[in-house]
Amino acid sequence: MSPSHASPSYxxxxxxxxxxxxxxxxxxxxxxxxEQGVPQDIEYDAYDSDAVHVLAVRDDGVPLGTxxxxxxxxxxxxxxxxxxxxxxxxxxVTREARGLGVGAALVRAVEEAARERGLAAVDLHAQTxxxxxxxxxxxxxxxxxxxxxGIPHRAMRRLL
Numbered sequence: 661m662s663p664s665h666a667s668p669s670y671x672x673x674x675x676x677x678x679x680x681x682x683x684x685x686x687x688x689x690x691x692x693x694x695e696q697g698v699p700q701d702i703e704y705d706a707y708d709s710d711a712v713h714v715l716a717v718r719d720d721g722v723p724l725g726t727x728x729x730x731x732x733x734x735x736x737x738x739x740x741x742x743x744x745x746x747x748x749x750x751x752x753v754t755r756e757a758r759g760l761g762v763g764a765a766l767v768r769a770v771e772e773a774a775r776e777r778g779l780a781a782v783d784l785h786a787q788t789x790x791x792x793x794x795x796x797x798x799x800x801x802x803x804x805x806x807x808x809x810g811i812p813h814r815a816m817r818r819l820l
Contacts, residue, residue, distance in 0.1 A: 670724055670762065672769045675713035684713045684726035691752035698809045707734050714769040716762045724757035726750065727766040729773050739783050745817070746774040748784040767797050771820060781819045788812045
């Protein structure tokens, strides 16, 4: 691989300030709303205000990906009421950053945030085309396939 094609380095961090959170929302809009056609009014929800958002940022400041962790009461509807389980969601990586390991790094950052909050496991609802990605990261699918925003999904869980 020639130097001009070297992968840019990036950092993953919890989005602590409004600028970081706006970058998270911009990535979600690009991936889910523009690319996948998810209606904007269902992409952003009441959970965004209390969720832990993680952000992958290239060294030059360009946002590459995001994900969020819901926990406690906010996650209960997605984890069958189990308050020891967090819910990973809204994982999105920009088209140009795919294949660089950004998605896996974001998942691990969400898991770390879950551990810091004393959670025992993380659940997620994976688009079916992404099942193998999550399986490689230690998640196991359970239950039947279901539609979310018109896209087929399956529930998955990883014990921490």
